Amino acid sequence: MTGQLIVLAVLLVVVAWLAACAEAGLARTTRISAEEAVRAGRRGSAKLTAVAADPVRYLNVALLVRVACEMGAAALVTYVSLERVQGTWQALTVAIGVMVLVSFVAVGVSPRTIGRQHPVGTTTAAAYVLLPLARIMGPVPRLLILVGNALTPGKGYRMGPFASEQELRAMVDLAEKESLIEDEEARMVHSVFELGDTLVREVMVPRTDVVTIERFKTIRQALTLALRSGFSRIPVTGENEDDVVGIVYVKDLARRTHINRESESEPVSSAMRPAFFVPDTKNADDMLREMQRRRIHVAVVIDEYGSTAGIVTIEDILEEIVGEITDEYDRELPPVEPLGEQRYRVTARLDIGDLGELYDLELDDEDVETVGGLLAKSLGRVPIAGATGEVDVSHDGSDPGLTALRLTAESAAGRRNKIVTVLVEPVRTAPGEDGA
Numbered sequence: 001m002t003g004q005l006i007v008l009a010v011l012l013v014v015v016a017w018l019a020a021c022a023e024a025g026l027a028r029t030t031r032i033s034a035e036e037a038v039r040a041g042r043r044g045s046a047k048l049t050a051v052a053a054d055p056v057r058y059l060n061v062a063l064l065v066r067v068a069c070e071m072g073a074a075a076l077v078t079y080v081s082l083e084r085v086q087g088t089w090q091a092l093t094v095a096i097g098v099m100v101l102v103s104f105v106a107v108g109v110s111p112r113t114i115g116r117q118h119p120v121g122t123t124t125a126a127a128y129v130l131l132p133l134a135r136i137m138g139p140v141p142r143l144l145i146l147v148g149n150a151l152t153p154g155k156g157y158r159m160g161p162f163a164s165e166q167e168l169r170a171m172v173d174l175a176e177k178e179s180l181i182e183d184e185e186a187r188m189v190h191s192v193f194e195l196g197d198t199l200v201r202e203v204m205v206p207r208t209d210v211v212t213i214e215r216f217k218t219i220r221q222a223l224t225l226a227l228r229s230g231f232s233r234i235p236v237t238g239e240n241e242d243d244v245v246g247i248v249y250v251k252d253l254a255r256r257t258h259i260n261r262e263s264e265s266e267p268v269s270s271a272m273r274p275a276f277f278v279p280d281t282k283n284a285d286d287m288l289r290e291m292q293r294r295r296i297h298v299a300v301v302i303d304e305y306g307s308t309a310g311i312v313t314i315e316d317i318l319e320e321i322v323g324e325i326t327d328e329y330d331r332e333l334p335p336v337e338p339l340g341e342q343r344y345r346v347t348a349r350l351d352i353g354d355l356g357e358l359y360d361l362e363l364d365d366e367d368v369e370t371v372g373g374l375l376a377k378s379l380g381r382v383p384i385a386g387a388t389g390e391v392d393v394s395h396d397g398s399d400p401g402l403t404a405l406r407l408t409a410e411s412a413a414g415r416r417n418k419i420v421t422v423l424v425e426p427v428r429t430a431p432g433e434d435g436a
């Protein structure tokens with residue numbers, strides 16, 4: 001009798017081992033891998049596809065089988081120990097020790113390692129058992145999940161505790177640490193998760209940087225503006241910059257003038273398309289899906305007061321995932337270009353803290369954050385190309401000879417002639433001056 005119970009306990013452990021393999025394999029098997037198995041003509045691929053189509057259901061079945069077998073084996077080992085070992089506590093100690101060792105090695109480590117190393121093969125083999133077993137059990141596994149959720153404080157998982165964003169992020173970090181994926185690939189995956197928490201106003205092009213054209217301008221003028229600015233889609237405004245009435249596409253302008261040269265004198269409003277408006281609080285991932293569904297590439301962003309805040313394009317959203325996208329016409333400027341003798345050419349958007357580091361200064365201003373803003377503040381007006389201002393740094397004692405920084409606005413770009421680069425030069429006291 002005792003020998004039969006031991007054999008039965010071993011069989012239960014073997015079944016638990018197989019169920020644990022199935023759990024690990026199911027966690028790593030996707031519909032894509034199942035489709036690849038079908039294309040390769042792999043045996044059992046049809047059953048693998050059925051399991052991959054509803055992995056949570058079959059994962060619940062495998063989990064229930066593993067737990068039931070482990071508990072059954074533990075009960076049998078305990079019974080045999082009580083029969084063979086003198087003393088109740090001694091028998092219980094032996095039973096606990098045996099089952100801990102068996103559960104950890106035979107059900108914990110070994111099967112999960114195999115399932116993760118060979119997910120497709122493991123899941124395919126398990127599918128032959130899981131498919132009929134799931135039909136026999138019916139709703140029992142899900143009912144047990146619901147009972148577990150009812151006893152769990154807070155909100156449980158409707159389909160079982162198997163996947164969450166935090167777990168997926170941790171898996172990505174682990175894969176990166178083990179060099180299974182590249183650093184850039186891990187960053188892109190994290191960016192996809194973060195896109196759901198990103199608002200449109202965080203990725204849009206602000207209105208001050210948007211190139212627009214008035215609706216009464218001619219098609220020829222619109223074509224000229226498009227060629228000068230390099231933009232293929234330009235918002236069309238009405239009474240003022242907040243009144244966006246449509247979007248004009250370079251393709252439409254070129255088609256119109258190609259068919260009829262005399263159409264160059266027609267107003268641009270005759271060739272524009274309707275504008276699509278979105279609130280600046282819309283999620284970026286929802287915005288991307290909506291733009292795909294509507295088959296549009298640009299949308300006008302509206303703030304809470306109904307004013308135009310800027311525009312957002314598919315490229316702006318994709319750059320949040322893959323990084324900066326440039327084409328043959330984009331010219332990327334370095335943030336700082338040394339010119340010698342402590343002279344630098346910097347971008348107007350360079351942080352003033354970074355500018356201070358070039359001269360070992362602690363530049364801090366409550367009103368502005370960028371070099372362009374610092375120049376505008378020193379001038380008291382919007383800078384134009386050639387405008388020069390000086391910023392007093394004599395209060396900083398790190399370099400006694402340095403009294404100020406001369407900022408000169410250089411290149412301007414865009415329809416608004418916005419300053420792009422600024423020349424920075426040190427202003428020093430002449431030799432012999434004591435600064436009094």
